Amino acid sequence: MPLRVDVGTEPIPGYRLLTFLGEGGFGQIWKAEAPGGVEVALKFIRTTDKKAETELRALNVIRNIRHPHLLEMHFAVHVEDRLIIATSLCDRSLSDRFEECLAAEMPGIPREELLRYMRESAIALDFLNESRHEVEPGRTIGIQHRDIKPQNIFLVGGSVKVADFGLAKALHSGAGSHSGAMTPWYTPPETFHYSIASTSDQYSLAVMHYQLRCGELPFRGNVQQYVMASLTEDPVLTALPEKERDVIARALSKEPADRWPSCESFVEALTRAIAIDDESGLMPHLAQPASNQRAEPPDEEVNSVRTLGRDALHPYIDIESFLLASKETGEERRRVRASRLASTSQPVPLFEHGSDSSRDCPWNPGADSDREPPLFNPLGVSGPVMKVRREVITNTVGMKLALIPAGSFSMGSNSGPDGEKPVHQVHISQPFYLGKTAVTQGQWTAVMGTEPWKGEKYGEYVREGADYPATYVSWEDAMEFCRRLSARDARVYRLPTEAQWEYACRGGTTTEYAFGDSASDLSAYAWFRDNTWGIGEGYAHPVGQKKANGFGLYDMHGNVWEWCADWYGESFYTASPTSDPSGPPKGLIRVNRGGSWSNSAWDCRCADRYGNSPGYRLFYLGFRVASPAGTE
Template sequence: MLDQMMKMLEGQQINSYRLNKFIGAGGFGGVFHASEIVRNTSVQEVAIKVIPESSDDKLIELQNARKLEHSNLIKAYSVGEFRFLNTEMLYLVMELAQGSLENHIQKGGLSSGEIKNITAQVAQGLNYLHGQNKVHRDLKPGNILRVNQQYKLADFGLIRTLNNKSHTQTVHNSGTIIYMPPEAFKGDISSAWDLWSLGIMLIEMTTNQLPYKFNNDINQLMAKVMNCELQIPSLPKEFKPIIEGCLQKDRKQRWTAQQVLNALQPVQQAEAAVRMPVSPIPPIASPTPFTEKLANGIRLEMVSLPAGKFLMGSSDSDYEKPPHQVKVNSFAIGKYPITQAQYQAVMGNNPSHFKNNPQNPVENVSWNDAKAFCQKLSRITGKTYRLPTEAEWEYACRAGTTTRYYFGDDDNQLGDYAWGRENSNNKTHPVGQKKPNAWGLHDMSGNVWEWCEDDWHDSYAGAPDDGTAWIDNDNRSQSLKCLRGGSWYYFPYYRRSAHRGRFIPVYLNFNFGFRVACVSPGL
């Protein structure tokens, strides 16, 4: 019945989201691959969980899921409600995964290194969850999803907060029986539940077998689980202590997620030393600011950056691979995105959608518009202004860092540095209000996407390593152009230092702006 209703929702529009395809049911609802639509254009792909009820308890549950923030938990973006076939429904917008651990296991051939990596990521997610006084209760390979190269815990339909009554709550029909601990049938809920499930998954990953024989008889399986009648195959030596620690019958003797991480840590440190990327070469000099005078007292603040090398790209997305070292010559780049006041001073008009403050970044500009601005600015100043290349933009954004963002990896800090979906109130904001990066550049993440000089390519295979623009000479006017930095409208993933966007050069949008670059003075 649930599947039938969910299939009927395919193609439906709920608020700004179009439900493209029903992926599957689970955790009291259905999950869809969906597109967020703005002006009849898909601006990003997401997953949406639809729950055919709208009780206050369920709404609170979804709102609580939104508050969980960790790199090994599927990110929940927003909660909403709608009506379909006279049924009030809730929905949760989440980041879209590319696959699951279940898919990976079914394909076979998990290496020891892959198992360690996946186990560590699951344990890190659990360690955070348990630290928030939460228990997942439905940990299984199908609920461990892969987002780019990262594994994340998903499907929070059964998550419960521990309290004084936790050990007497009933759990009928919850979870997947084969991964449930013996105490589940007594209603005993604790963080040890999840560690048992991890132990069962580890057996499955290392041996491609499950520790119960039950001939498809669900009652027989339940009896074996309740009585802890495990039939454990021969285990690899390196994983045996962890599995045995997770599968202690007495939940009070069971390992914690931190103990699992501690057991894996020596191996991970050794592997990390082998995999460590080439370190960026420190800049040879400090950034130097200078100012251009425009019309009507308007100024353009620039920052000269030193030459250097850096690691461009990441393993988070195929579009960002392969990470590669790039040498960049000295150049200057705008301290801020071009503002509406600056655009007005140079071009004599302001095409922006958000016109409440002239210090807001100019937006609603195409790549062609940005190029025209650079040409006119060059005539005014006598210098050659242009759009930054992709390599220059990322070099400037990272400012010597190799982390996901130019301040680190924790997107909980992103609000201090960037305007985005979670704090922008759906509009742009005056430039320079957020913290700069280490080179004094503001708004490199969020506020507006920024056009770059390069033509779009689906990966960095064959990319220049000298910081120049990667341009296809044929049919240049129709080539997709690169955008960087994300905007006020986008979620944290799209505002990483390595993230890449693209659009046709004539397209304008109130998410799209730019900043300018030029050869450093004196060179």
């Protein structure tokens, strides 16, 4: 008997349909009231439609996958002639947001706002793509979404949720294949050759970004002309500044191997390009959509895909099988990361040295000294004796700070991405104290009287307790903490510079990690993906539980990303001062260091660099404080 789907009905006992939300290629979507008055979304697919089989296979792949930026699936059931899938209810899609901007006579979604959506989408897609999702005992796979478009990226409380996994495809080593009906405007060229790659979603993400930013698509013409252009022509990206065009063009490469290593590295390169344009005074002037180019094709053009023939547009014809595709193998993917812009539709202000923002930097070690810094070997071969300074001090909130001697070291890594190069000699001219651990929740509350980690939407990724690191703390919050602690203790506290942080992290070593070059021993020193996510403990852990480095510092690798005082500069190392560098004079994002519990071992290296906008808060962001070393 056919199932009745209408307002007021309960297709599942206790789930009353409230509002019809829309219909797409993979079924109808309804808002429903669940038991307890909670509102959810229900998707209905007829079991007589072969799309139901495709959807079921996708659900079988992704049913146990959880991530803050993936739409939560509650359950899937067969009722009469329908497959019903229950998910969390979203506020709106990026397509809806784009329409709002067009109605306001804007060319697209504001730049910084869109970058935040892109960044969160990229994090989710890279998470899917990693070969870490267990489909059966002893067998893990990576997954490509394969239908990234504005209608499938949703917003919940301003944060992204990637949804609609009807085309999700597992990736494993071997020959790649493609099947299913995709959306032509966002489809990568390799699908026309019956294949898919680990960078296929990146291509779709790049098309989506250009459309939402500029109000047009990167190729011209009706659907057939558009598809042929995507296979044979360079994209038309003239609505963007030149630096951004280069980044988008690489993501839209015809050959998957020529694209960025990951979705995150693509978005981070895009953010760096925007920062470079801003630093040089080249502000973007976005063009209006060409008169013959519509950002959203009409139904008749989409329908015309079905009439072009199997040979012309194979990927858009319904193909029966749901086959495994390839994942590129070889050297471990090395993510190029630099910047993440956060939740504001207004540009992050640029501060010059000497402006009012100098209040944020009450201590600049060595800034008033012209003398050559002493060459001090932290391993004890030579150097000044500092008997008048205590090795460890404890302040009024019980925070222990270790004395870090003055000295010199090689900063950066030749084995990392461009932002870590070149390796260059840096002198730290003055000793300083640095927190032995990240600031804890107990210490934060004692100084600030608040608990910013409480009540956040990703609460499942936070544990509470006095010894857990304080998270959901922005750079601005961390600086305010330093100001208040300074007033409380009558002692200057601030964030370490990026150079101070790496010097302290290395603890006198020259290797990738403070204990050597191999990540095989990282679990003894750090909380990172393998010993958190990997064992069902996806959250930051209490500080100081792992081994300390050569300077007696804990958790410099992993647990939480740590804010530094500096603006991030992708090419700063090429012209960095030799003595006490403090980063570029202006910028869009502030430096993060150390990796976190949710990151890979590679992301936790001493030289690894990262960044976020100064106002950004999330469950993996924390900090530790520094203080100048006087005569205690």
